[in-house]
Amino acid sequence: MRRVLEGRELHKSYGAVQALKGVSLRVAQGEVVGIIGPNGAGKSTLLALLAGGTRPTRGRVTFLGSDITGWPAHRVCRLGLARTFQYPRPLASLSVLENVMVGAFARLGPLAVRQAREAAHACLQRVGLADAAGATAGELCAADRKRLELARALATGPRLLLLDELMAGLTPREVKDAMGLLLELRQDGLTLVLVEHVMEAVMAMCDRLVVLDSGCKLCEGPPARVGRDQAVIRTYLGEAYAGG
Numbered sequence: 474m475r476r477v478l479e480g481r482e483l484h485k486s487y488g489a490v491q492a493l494k495g496v497s498l499r500v501a502q503g504e505v506v507g508i509i510g511p512n513g514a515g516k517s518t519l520l521a522l523l524a525g526g527t528r529p530t531r532g533r534v535t536f537l538g539s540d541i542t543g544w545p546a547h548r549v550c551r552l553g554l555a556r557t558f559q560y561p562r563p564l565a566s567l568s569v570l571e572n573v574m575v576g577a578f579a580r581l582g583p584l585a586v587r588q589a590r591e592a593a594h595a596c597l598q599r600v601g602l603a604d605a606a607g608a609t610a611g612e613l614c615a616a617d618r619k620r621l622e623l624a625r626a627l628a629t630g631p632r633l634l635l636l637d638e639l640m641a642g643l644t645p646r647e648v649k650d651a652m653g654l655l656l657e658l659r660q661d662g663l664t665l666v667l668v669e670h671v672m673e674a675v676m677a678m679c680d681r682l683v684v685l686d687s688g689c690k691l692c693e694g695p696p697a698r699v700g701r702d703q704a705v706i707r708t709y710l711g712e713a714y715a716g717g
């Protein structure tokens with residue numbers, strides 16, 4: 474299968490903290506790849522490096538054949554790579570619709586106001602937030618902020634989405650809805666990389682899992698095999714998922 478995204482030997486230090494210590498990752502067209510591991514393992518740091526904006530201390534990132542290492546986020550976004558953040562920070566004083574239009578402008582250019590509004594409405598519809606289009610973004614509850622985050626990313630017209638704990642804090646019903654939506658996006662041809670702790674979703678949705686621990690790759694493979702890996706059970710999953 475065609476490789477769309479590759480991180481090679483990625484290192485990232487924040488002062489004395491080595492958040493990533495040489496992690497490599499390849500993602501093929503149409504794949505759903507899950508990144509799991511304990512808190513502080515380096516998952517969000519890995520997403521930040523893959524999404525551009527944050528420059529690795531060492532290593533390279535390639536997306537659709539271009540070396541995008543350290544590119545500013547808006548340039549990476551125009552190539553078709555979008556991300557959502559673990560802690561969404563919408564433009565709080567703007568409306569929900571306007572926040573999503575910002576994503577659409579990244580694709581359509583700043584003058585395409587009417588098209589951006591239509592695209593934003595369609596994305597809000599898709600994530601189930603159409604009724605809140607006129608609400609002030611700062612007033613949304615946590616679950617709706619996650620929906621807004623996804624709508625904004627979708628509005629950029631991505632070919633690959635990096636999702637950081639999209640399902641954290643959602644109710645079981647909301648997790649089910651989110652899984653349904655992500656499977657639809659996959660059927661539409663999007664490639665997905667998700668950092669997620671909701672193991673039911675990860676195990677059911679991902680073609681491949683990458684397990685991080687203390688800035689290193691602990692294990693990689695199909696969910697069923699990773700779920701049986703003794704080191705993964707010991708450091709992250711616990712016995713509840715053994716054999717899973």
Ligand SMILES: Nc1ncnc2c1ncn2[C@@H]1O[C@H](COP(=O)(O)OP(=O)(O)O)[C@@H](O)[C@H]1O
Nearest residue numbers: 487490491492511512513514515516517518519
């Ligand atoms: N901006 C930052 N400045 C300093 N340390 C950071 C920064 N971002 C992350 N870290 C540290 O890097 C390590 C990995 O963090 P992170 O990538 O957020 O882990 P995860 O997403 O797996 O919980 C942690 O020790 C964290 O405290």
Ligand SMILES: [Mg+2]
Nearest residue numbers: 516517518559
């Ligand atoms: Mg994180």
